[in-house]
Structure formats: C-alpha cells, structure tokens
Amino acid sequence: MNNLTLNIDNSIATLTFDLKNSKANKLSFELLAELDKVLDDIKENSEIKALVIDSAKPSIFIAGADIKEIEAMSTQEEIYEQISKGDDILNKLEKLTIPTIAYIHGACMGGGLELALCCNYRIATTNEKTKLAFPEVKLGFFPGLGGTQRAPKLVGLMTALEMILTGKNYDAKKALKIGLVNEIFDNGQKEFKLKEFITKVLENKIQNKKLSFVNNLMQKFSLTRAYVYKKSLETIEKKVNKDFKAPYTALDVIKKTFNEPFEKGIEIEAKAFSNLAASKESKYMIKLFFMFEKLNKNFDKTQVPITNVAVLGNGVMGKGIIWLFSKFLNEVRIKIRKIEQAHDIINSVAKLYDSSIKRRSMSQNQVDFKLNKISYTDEFNGLSQTQLAIEAIIEDEDAKKEAFEELEAVMDKDSIIATNTSSISIEKLGSELKNKKNFLGIHFFNPVNIMPLVEVIPSSHTSKKTINRVIELLTSCGKTPIIVGDCAGFIVNRILLPYINEAAFILEEGSDIKTIDKLLKEFGMPMGPFTLADTVGIDIGFKVATILNESYGSRMAVAPILTKVYNDLKLLGKKDKKGFYLHNTKDLDINTEVSKLLSSNRKTFTDKEIIERCMFIMINEASRCLEEGIVNDPQIIDFAMITGTGFPPYKGGICAYANDMGISYVVDELKKYEKSYGERFKPSLLLEKLNKENKDFKTGEELWKL
Template sequence: MTTATYQRRSDVAVLLLDNPPVNGLGDTVRKGLFEGITRAVADPAVRAVVLAGRGRGFSGGADVRQFNTPAANAEPMLHQVIAAIEESAKPVIAAIHGMALGGGLELALGCHYRVVTADATLGLPEVNLGLVPGGGGTQRLPRLIGVAAALDLIQHARTVNGAKAVALGLADAAFDGDPVDGGVEFARTVLDAPSHPVIGRRAPAAAEVDFAAARAAVSPRARNADAQRGAIDCVEHATELPLTDGLDRERAVFERLVGEPTSKALRHLFFAERKAAKAPGPGNRPVKSVAVIGAGTMGGGIAMAFANAGYPVTVFEREQAPLDRGLALIRRNYEITANKGKLSQDEITQRLARIKPTLEMPDVADADLVIEAVFEEMPIKKAVFQQLDAVCKPGAILATNTSRLDIDEIAAATSRPQDVIGLHFFSPANVMRLLEVVRGARTADEVIDTSMRIATDIGKIPVLVKVCEGFVGNRMLTGYWREAWFLLEEGASPQQIDRAMKDFGMAMGPLTMSDLVGLDINWAARKRLAPTRPKHLRYSAVPDRICEQGRFGQKTNAGFYRYEPGDRTPIPDPAVEEIIEQCAREAGIERREISTEEIVDRCVLALINEGARIVEEGIVQRASDVDVVYVQGYGFPAWRGGPMHHARTTGLDITLAKIKALHAAHGEFWTPAPLLERAVAEGRTSL
C-alpha cells in the first residue's frame, strides 16, 4: 500500500502525500515518496517535481503511532528520502498549505524550494513530545535562517505562519489557492536556473548564541527539559560539524530520547488528549451566543474564555456591586496579559466589547448556551436553574459549572433535563485548559456533542465524564488529601509533605494546593457528606480544626501555612503544628518519622487506586482520560504521563503489591480496586 500518489502536470511531476488525517510520514508514505522521486528523476520528460499534501495540509510530521515499532525504522527512512531529493538535478518544490510540522517541515527543508500559503503553519515542535527533530531539522534550519532564529523555533517548539516564513527566509514565496497549482506555477519560474539551492551543502552555520547560557536557562522542572537541552546540543553541532556528522549526532540524540520514559509519557498524553476531545456522536446544536450566570472569579474567567474565542457573552449578576467587581477583574486580567506583550490594546477593546453585563435575567433568554457559575450549594444552583428554565429559549443548553454536585438533581429542577449538562471549568477558567464535561442521566446526545465541540473551539481539552461525587478530578483529590492529612497526624510536617510531592514533580504540594483553592470549599463538601460518612473509618480532624479558626488559605492569609498580605509564599506556622499534634493525641496516634518515599507512595497510590475504580465504574471512557484530567487540571507531572500511565510505567504488579501492603497496614481505605487486581491476574500491562 502506498500513501503518496504520483501525477503529471505536463513536464512537472506531482507527488501527493495522502495519509489522513495529517499526512503523517509513516513507512508507506516514505516509500511512496522515494519511489516517486526516483521515477521523476529517471523520466526525461519531467523537468521539476512538486511535493504537496492532500486534504488538511502538507504534513503534520512523523507518524507518532509508529514510534518504538519496526515501521519507524523501515527503509527508506526520511533521511534517505531527503538525500534522494538533494541529489536530484531537477528542482523539487514543497508546496505547503495547512501545516508543515516536525518531519513535514524537515521534508520541506530537504527540497530545493518551499512555497507556502500565508496562513500555513510551519515548525519543529518535537520537544513537546520529549524529542528532538530526527530528520535533519536541527542541522538544516540553522543553515537556512540563522542559528538564533532556528534555536528559538526548535527549543521552544514555536510555529510561524506562511507570511512570517517568507520573511524569515524559511520559504521562498507565497501563493494563494490550490497547493499543486501554486507549486507547479513556481516550478516554471526556476526550470531554467543553472543550479538549485541545497541547504545541506551549505557550510556549518556561524555560531550566534551562547549555547552554555541557553542550556543553563532551561528550567529543570520543565516537562521537556531533557529534550530542550538535546535540541540545544544538536543546533550547536550544526555550527561545528559537516552535515553528515551533524545528522549522526542528531539521530543519536533522537534515538536516546525516543526510548526514554519521559518521551513515552508525553506521547501517551498527546494521544490521550486527542482521544478525550473527540465528541462521541455527530449531533450538534448551533451555539452563536453565550450567557454566564455569576460574575465572580470563575464566572468572569468563563466569560473571558468565550470572548477570547470570538463569542458574544452576556454576564448576569443580581446586584451592581458584584457585577462591577467582576468586570473590573476581567479588565485587570486583560491588562496583565497586555503588559506581558501577549495582547494589544485593540485586542483588549475587542474582547471587552463582546462581554455585555446585565442585572436582568431576561437578557439571557436568547443565548444558545447558558453557564451557571454561582456559589457551590445545591439549593442556590437549583433556584438558578428554575429561573433559567422559565426564561431561556427552547433548545438552549443549560450548563452548570459545579465541581462536584449531582447534575441530575440540578437538572430535575427544570422541565428540560435533556438540555442540562455539567461544564466544570478549572480556575482560572480563562487560562486552565481542562474542562470536565459531565453528562447527566438524561442529557441529550446532541447536547453532549455540542459541549465537546465548543470546548475545543475555546481552546479547552474536554474530558467526558459521568455523574458521581466529585466527578473524576475532585473524587480522586479526596483520597490524595486524605493521605496527606493522615501523614500530618502520623508525624510529617506540611512543608515535608509538600516538598516530597513537588520533588516527585507535582506543580505544588497537596497542602499548598489546599490553601490556594480555599479550605472552606472542601470543608463545605465534608460537612455536606458527613451524614453518609462511615463512622468506623478513620477521619482526620486537622483540616476542620484549621477551618474552625477562620483559616481558609491564601484568601485569609492563613491556612496550612500563613501568608504575608499580597504574597503567596507559604510560611510554616507553629499554630498549625499545635493543631496537628492535638488531633493526633485525641486520635491516639503516636507520631513518628515519616520518609519521603512513604509520603509519595501513599499520596500517588491513592490517586491510582481511586482512578482504577473510576475506570471500572465507567465514569470515564478510558483510563487515559484520568491521566488527562490529572495532568491538565491538578498539576500531575506530564513527564510521568498521569497517574494511570505512571502505574503502567512502574508495573501494575508492583503497584498492586504496594497497595496491598498499605491495605494490611492502614485498613479499608486501601482495599485494592478490583480492576487493578484483575489486570494483574490476567497479566495485563495497562488498565
């Protein structure tokens, strides 16, 4: 089977990449290209060759699905295809539309000329997958556009549009319309040239950057730190070595990285996020306008997310003062972004103009999507939905931003439960990419599909989940925090626990996170669930006692830590240690030395065990959805791939053995998830 077709346009051969959805350069594509180049070179009637992509773009790069499989190293390799192009006396033109990314751009760099549409996207984003370009990108790009510009694009996975590519010298010309027509038209302008430029034959690029400084500037906590350093090394080689030697060094770095756990984890997430974002069906409801109920921090962030994507948004509040505060916060957030050089004043004006404030509930009547973002109490939310049911037009999607309440109970407050869905944004909603899309028992399929699609439209990564206490993220967080509180009583300090989890790779420790989120929010949930809590199970009073003293975290300058006004730096507080020691005494717990290993095991294994239960109960569609939630919403290190992938990397058998040991030591909370036990018994390597 070939996925690159050969055509003729008079005296110009056309090779079309045809491997949907993004013309990945898998083994069959490379084979078709190599055979096509060979055929065109041998045909005396052919005077030039045009490479173009069918469908959405030129090429999205290597077929990542083939990494770590025999197909990835099947000949001809990409470097052999490029060598055949460079050896051709006939001009070979890459006609780029849509995208030329990764290996797709490396293929284009191997061509004599590149022509682009102005809106095409070009780049070498391999570091996002924990890799470096493996097809010569780090060697040819510096020779073409200069070392500083090339290093910036490669190390930081930046992309440029076609117009910028022409300005950089990355492309030779721009065209409008069909890529084959554009490529053939350009080919006729160079047919009679005495020779054609070959990037690979240029002398090593002159060094323009301080490579040692560039390496030192890489954050050791970056998810792709090793790949960034590898990219810097490879670009430096381009300034020192002939092409052949530089290509060998680049390939060696690529082969080292592609086999390492970090890249495997990042590639796992790459596919997991794309699977999670797919709508389950074809249904759709048009959404042209949005309304947000509540102008608080969350409501304002949601309004910004939609306004940023071009949607007109009506923001409702009951009183003028909170409405004014909400609008002021929105404006301040935009100004902060502008001060960082990421927005112009014109763009701020345009986005603010899309946000219409109102004190009148009937003003949301014509919105296609209404999102409630009021206080997290069931009676308040039900009252809001009764109002929305009365004023909103038929067919409007009614969404709640609840983080853990029962969607079905909220929907029951309306006469149209089929139109009700949960859209759990994460704070700050205009920044955080995760969106839990919570389907109720009676939510219509087209409402689910529309919600999934609109999430991607506004730049979010949606994960479809079912109703349960806390959904996915907060349900798992319950066990994570539980173990942190138990460890406090048993002898660990807040800073010891947080340091252990940060060293593991979490964005912040569990207790710092509690202070950031607000201890009162989780306290309210604990009080709501208290009547159903099994009395025979251990319960830590530590967070309750802290809240009883009015310590709600950063918002009150005191929680598990204390904070100076206007400063989010957590400061250890002896008052908290006294609370912990008192709770331990009352519970009859003899405090002891706690190791870092025990802290990490208990906190992470709590996530894994609960995640396995969530998968088994069908709350998510697949185990990798849990990973997406925890990496994108809760700061789990991406380079570990998420809790479920981490269990796979550690070994499910080892993971289960540790959970069983904790069950023996600490009791019922650590009952192993049945799915995990079955997977190990069946010899499976993943859940």
C-alpha cells in the same frame, strides 16, 4: 504512484503530495518509498530545470511523520533503521542539482518541515491555517529527520533552539521574519506569484535571509554558544521534570553536533531520536496525543449548534467561562446582582486576553470585538433568549437550586441549564427541575483559559441530544470534554482531593511542608500539594473535601490540619496572600502560623513512603471510579488526571503508573499502610480482583465491566 503526482510543465516539475485515504499528508513508510523512487526519476530527467513540492490537501502541506508507525515500533534498532532510510531519502532531495521549492499552504509540521528544510527555498501562504513547527517534543522525542542539523544553520542557533525545545508554532509572517521561509503571499495569488518566484530563482535572484547579529555570533564563537546552551538548560530545568528526557536530549544533540560534519551529526541525531522514540515515556505521550484526537471528534454535528450562552457567577471560574465563550461564540450574557459590577467583570475578562496580545495572536481591535459580545442583566427575564445558561456560583446546593428555579421560569423549553459544580451530585442539583432532560454538569478547571479538560456529567434524565449539543459546543471552543458518571467529586476532584488530604495527614505526623511539596514536584506533579491547595484556594479545597467526606464517609475524613487552617486560622491561600505559604514575594516562605499548629513529637518518613501514600491513595480511588462505572475506561481516567491536574504525561496517568509499579505491589503496600493509617488505604474490590487474577488496568477490562 499512489500518494504522489509528478507533473512537468515547461521544464518546471511539480511534485504533489496527496496521501490516499487520509485528510492529512504524513510521511508514512509507503509515501517515503514513493518519494525515493520519484526523486531518482527527477534526478535522471535533464529536461527539469526546477522542482516545486506542493500538497493537494486543502489546508495541510505535510503534517509530519505517521505517528502510528512510530508508536508501533518497539525497539531502538527498528526505529533507527527506518529513520536512517528516511534520512537517505531527504538527503537525496537536498542533493538534487536543480533548484527546489516547497510551497507551504496549511500545516507544515515535524517531518513535513524537515522535508521543507531540504529544499533550497520555501514559500508560505498567509492563510491563518499555515503554521510551521517542530512539535515532536510534545510526543517525547525531537525532530529526527535532520531538523536538529538543518534548522540551526538556516535560522540560527537561538531561534532553532526555541523551535525545537518548545514546539512553538510560527505563522507565515513570523517564519519570514526569522528566515524560515523566503517569501509569503496569499494562496489566491499562487498562479502568478509562484511563477514569478520560480523565474527569480532561475535567475539566481533569491537569497536566504542573513542571520541576525546575535545568531551570527553563535555560529562563529564557541563561548557565546556555551552561554546559550547553559541558559537553555536552566530554562528547561525550571519548566521540565528531569524524568522527561526529550528536551534535555534535544539540547544535548544540538550541542554535540553543531560543529560536526553533517553525516556524523545526522547519525548522532538518529540514534538519540531512536532511543527516545522507543521509550515508555514517548509511547505514553503518543497515546495522550491520540486520546486528544479521539475525544475532540466524539460528537455528531447538530442542526442547531449553540451560539449564545449566559453565565451566572463572576468569581474566578465565572470570569474564565465568560472569557472562553466571548472568544468563540456570538453572544455572552452575564447575570449579575448589581449593574455596577459589570465594568469590573468585563475589565477582569479583558485581562485574560492580555497573553494573546503579548503573543501577537490577537490584536487589540480583535480583543475589543470579542469583548463587545458581552452583555449583562440584573434580571433573570433578561435571559429568555439564551440557548444555554451555566451557573458558576458558590458551591452550595440550596443556592444553586434556587438559581435553577429562576432560570427555568424564564428560559425556553429547549434551552439547556448547566452547573459548573466541582463536587455536588448532578442528580441532587437537578431533582427539583421540571425539564430534567436539558440539565447536566459542565465542570471546567481553573484557569479556564489554560486547562483543556471539561467534565460533562449527565444525570439519569439528561437527553442524548443535550449531551451532544454540549460536547459540540465545548469542542468548538477548543476544549476537550469527557463524559463521566454522576458522583460526588466526579473524576478529577474525587481522585485529587485524597492526594492533597493525604499530604496533610503526613504533615500532621511528620516531615514538613516544603519537603512534601518538593518530593511530589520532583515526582512530576506541576506543583506540590500545599502549593496547589494555596493556588486553588483553601476555602474551595476545604468545601470540596467536606462534600467528599459527607458522600464517602470516614475513608475520606478531612485531615485535622486542613480544618484548623481553614476554621481556626481563616486562611484562604494565594488569593489572600496567606495560606500554607506566604505569597508576598516570589520566593515562598512557610507560614509559621501553620507550623505552630503541628505537634513537636514528629515522625520521620522516607521519600518513598511520602510519594507512595500520596500516589497509591489516588490509584485506589481511581479503581473505585472504574468499579462503580463512573467511567469504563482507565485511559479516560489517565487522560483526565493528566489534563485536569497536570499528572506527569510521560508517566501515562495514574492507572498507567499503577501498571508500571505492579498491581500486586500496589495492593501489598496499601494493605501495609491500612494497618498503620486506617481504612482510607483499604484496597478496593477491583484492585483485589486484578491482583488475584494477575491482571492490571490494561488487561483486566472484563473485571470492571461486570
């Protein structure tokens, strides 16, 4: 056997998983075939009294199925055949007549947890890397090797639904509490604690945890189950677009199979899983998963990693950046104008830790320890020992340059100066610095504590060493950085602002705020363009739109309604409780002050035109980013738009969406809209080339790399 080792000691068999040439154990086809054979050997060996399943990997039990093998299968029939084989093998494990124990140290995910559920008992170590979860919903499907059948019986319907529909991680203590594992202890106690546990198992002294009163009701009464299914569906509908089928299908499978015989339930599960895993949506979600993995490894470890930073600016973005670095680094220094501001800033940063305390992922003592890393100064010379200083002040070129001059005067020649500008050219901002090789843009997205993406923007002078140190820093802080070329708006804002701007043009001509927002939310965006404008801040959006207009000319002219809303009505959005909507209650009401600015002579637009105008203008700008070499891979644009704006991941990103619509169709529609609405819809040269050569963003690589 290449990936499994079977040892028998004093009638106790230990089956150790160790997938060759891999840091993680995955249930590959090869490994499952080996498991099938070794289970036959175990079944025939009358000497064996108990079986322990273990892992040779230092911090992984089994990370799940081999996602690349699922990605490679294109048809429902092919997937169903393989899933059925996998089910037969895990059923064989479950039907062994000897006691079976899964010893879980490290990640136990997806198919790994499904394998563990086939054992009679489960032990989890208290190590922080020990996590149990069904994360499949994040890949566009759900547990397909019996998870929907075994989990509800073991932990109860409500708990199983939470596990399967959310992909939530459970540490050892939580897993013990819900009955997912039978015992927990430190891995250092393994030798004698495991032996002790096996003895109790052989003496029949270990019982599975009884279901809670509520979960017990679910098992017995169809009415209570119906209520839970109804509430679960309502929760999904609030959070998940109807086009993303995975959670809806998972709920339906559990509902249909809960009272069915296991054999029938497992077949229903396998067919539904196969249908989802073969879908375009799932393939896009898998690509996103692999892109995350690739980008998070896209750096070389440096000899001197950054361990302390300084932050200039204490607005929403500044506080988010302070929170991030206080969580992961040794020291964070705040440059403030007045010492009196410090207390309020640190209190605001502390509030960003509240969700960690509520989720119990951090204790109050741990949060206090993080906050104690924050120090402050009102003098620039108080930043002389800083390895990296990042400014997050107002979006004003002169103000930023003045800050950089002050920083460069006191900081070491090897220290890095960075800007969190969302739209101003890095080349411009660094033009007056003496040490240009250590200057670059680090553009976070709001809210910093949630959004994973960071755009890293070097100038023509930035050294590779500086870029690598920053990429390493951001990755170590749990962010996913992408390197993009220098231009106004970079990638995300350059593509996103035309979307908001076009929605404003549509509003001026016809339709209404709620209809436009509703349509684009139903398309899959996390919120409509006007809700987004209010959330980001109308002042910030208007400033960025103005900068883009100055940089790209009349094709990015600011919609007149945006100018009126900002300049005439002085509206700021959610932070001031008044923007396109009134933000005084949970139910957002339209701000009638905005409605009064609209003419009474209104056009009627089809849903199709509203969606296409907002989406196709983004496709056009994305193609220009490729055309200009701002990035050289449409998958990076797709990743940026998904992780930076919430573009629906199951649609693959803006370039993948264009491919699905058909480049020729996109170009034809852009030309039609150009005739009606002007040059902002004029197809880019790259789109024209792709159309002419019958290629798309997947096949036309040579056209944007000329």
